[in-house]
Amino acid sequence: GAVVSQHPSRVICKSGTSVKIECRSLDFQATTMFWYRQFPKKSLMLMATSNEGSKATYEQGVEKDKFLINHASLTLSTLTVTSAHPEDSSFYICSARIPPAYLAGAPRDTQYFGPGTRLTVL
Amino acid sequence: LAKTTQPISMDSYEGQEVNITCSHNNIATNDYITWYQQFPSQGPRFIIQGYKTKVTNEVASLFIPADRKSSTLSLPRVSLSDTAVYYCLVGDKAAGNKLTFGGGTRVLVKP
Numbered sequence: 001g002a003v004v005s006q007h008p009s010r011v012i013c014k015s016g017t018s019v020k021i022e023c024r025s026l027d028f029q030a031t032t033m034f035w036y037r038q039f040p041k042k043s044l045m046l047m048a049t050s051n052e053g054s055k056a057t058y059e060q061g062v063e064k065d066k067f068l069i070n071h072a073s074l075t076l077s078t079l080t081v082t083s084a085h086p087e088d089s090s091f092y093i094c095s096a097r098i099p100p101a102y103l104a105g106a107p108r109d110t111q112y113f114g115p116g117t118r119l120t121v122l
Numbered sequence: 123l124a125k126t127t128q129p130i131s132m133d134s135y136e137g138q139e140v141n142i143t144c145s146h147n148n149i150a151t152n153d154y155i156t157w158y159q160q161f162p163s164q165g166p167r168f169i170i171q172g173y174k175t176k177v178t179n180e181v182a183s184l185f186i187p188a189d190r191k192s193s194t195l196s197l198p199r200v201s202l203s204d205t206a207v208y209y210c211l212v213g214d215k216a217a218g219n220k221l222t223f224g225g226g227t228r229v230l231v232k233p
Contacts, residue, residue, distance in 0.1 A: 004165075034220060043209070044166070044223040093165045095221075110156060111221060113165030 003027055004096050006114035013084055014122055020080045021117045023094030029074035030096035034111060035067075038091040050077040084121040092117045126210045131228040140197040142227050144210030147191045155186060155193045158209045160226070166209060170195070197229075205231045 003026040013019050023033055031052045036044040048069050049057040056069035066088075068080040081088055095111035127145040134140045146155065154173050158166035170177055172184040172193070183196040197204060207226040 006165075036223075043225050046220060046222065049220055091163065095165070110168060110171060112168065113158075116163065116165045118163065 004094065004112050004114040006092075006094055006117050008117060009115060010118045010120075012120045012122065015085050016083055018080055018082045019084055019119060020078055021092055021094075021119075023077045023079070023096070023114055025075045025096045028096075028098065030077075030098075031074060032097040033071060033077040034095045034097070035069060035077075035079050036093045036095070038093060038116075040091075044093060047079075052077075081119065084119070086121045089119055089121045092119060125222070126212060126224040128208075128210055128224060128227045130225060131230065133230045133232060134200055135232050136201055137199050140200050140204070140229060140231075142195045142197075142208055142210075142229070143192055144195070145192045146210070146212050149190050149212050153212045155184070155190075156211050156213065156221075157182070157184065157193075157195045158211065160207045160209065169208070200229075200231045202231050202233060205229060 005024045005026055007022045011019055033050040035047045035050060037047050038044045046059050047062045047067060048059060050069045050071040052071045052074050058064045066082055068082060071077040077094060079092060093113055093116040095113040098110050098112060125148060128142060132140065154171055156171040157169045159169050160166040170179055170182050170184045172186050174186050174190060177184045185194045195208060207228050209223055209226040211221045211223060
């Protein structure tokens with residue numbers, strides 16, 4: 001089945017530094033990827049939609065200058081948390097939209113999720 | 123956006139069947155209903171998807187009435203490892219297929 005990976009799985013950084021999180025589709029090309037954030041015991045919140053070769057679309061309330069998204073290839077999207085602060089500590093999860101031609105009979109409008117990245121800002 | 127409503131939590135015992143109902147009154151004609159499972163500190167995992175009537179796979183069944191304003195995920199004979207949060211989502215075609223997660227249902231399977 002479709003596999004989406006994330007790296008790193010866990011990162012601890014000092015306040016004020018920038019952290020880059022990678023999201024890869026391992027066995028398919030993903031023109032669209034999504035980035036979510038999840039706080040403890042809360043649901044996933046969509047942050048932005050990452051489109052290959054174009055600018056990301058951010059959800060309302062998400063600072064585009066703080067959460068930089070780059071989708072430079074069909075298998076890689078990166079999220080950079082710039083000047084991270086303790087309140088940015090969270091679980092960041094990416095997903096990739098499955099192309100219709102990828103799997104015969106594949107579910108429609110389905111996203112496959114990465115394993116997540118736990119960010120802790122000290 | 124088609125909003126979904128699910129019970130916050132459910133308790134069950136090993137070997138029982140668990141049924142989780144989700145309401146989605148504003149579902150659009152072309153929207154599909156998808157269920158995901160999430161364990162702590164992991165990304166959601168796809169369980170099942172359907173459009174109408176009944177869908178069954180090796181993991182679960184999904185029942186969707188004719189009006190499609192709700193759906194029920196059925197987990198047969200649950201085990202302790204089925205303890206997780208289950209999310210019901212409706213695809214938003216107008217917004218580029220982005221998914222909006224509701225609160226999910228926290229299922230606790232007891233021995």
